[in-house]
Amino acid sequence: MKARETALKLKRFEMDERARKVGDLEQMIREFETIAGDLDRQIQAEEDRTGIKDPKHFSYSTFAKSAALRRDNLRASIAGLRGKLEAAQSDFDTAKQQLARFTTDQPRELSRPRRRHERTGGLSLR
Template sequence: MKSQAQKTHLKESHAHDKQRQLNQLRSTIVEFKRMVDNLEKQIAVEERKSGIYDQNHFEYPIFAQSARQRVDNLLVSIRELLLLQENLESNVEKVDSKIDKNNPMKDNDIKNGIGI
């Protein structure tokens, strides 16, 4: 049978893992947004060079078409990751609240700076 300290450690480890996943997810979202910005700038340059801004025009630059498709795919991925982020944030809050319920800090711990 596991001791209370082992259970608490396991829950804290689980919470730490969820927080790490959340931070990694946020980094991925930021990176995807940066990629979208860069691609949109490249698309604008290609359109300016060719003088064709209509995506349906038969001479629209192939690179711009490909980059536009990549932007669309990244935007879909960003939306999905944002939904996943919301779900993960709620899971982190639940895990944190369970830890707080099961392991309330003692007044002496707070005075001594433990847990801060």
């Protein structure tokens, strides 16, 4: 029975680790989206301050250009993290299914003595 308990703890640990990974990725995506939104507001404020909204204009704000570049990089990172999140969510779902399957399986240790008992016609071999 001890081996089964150890295996069950391992399955729970694996599921918990995958759940933590999903949560971490979701948190990172939220933080990156918040930062990208802040950069959008800063770019808008800079464009309003200078009066130049065209990034191709020769006197467009360098601050607005660099903030737009950072925002675009964050959005690319968000897209990459969403792909990783989907994979992590799939791994978590698989681990959850494995744990559920493992916990509903009948313990092997209990079924073996019964078989032995049935084979001997009720006589104990011990």
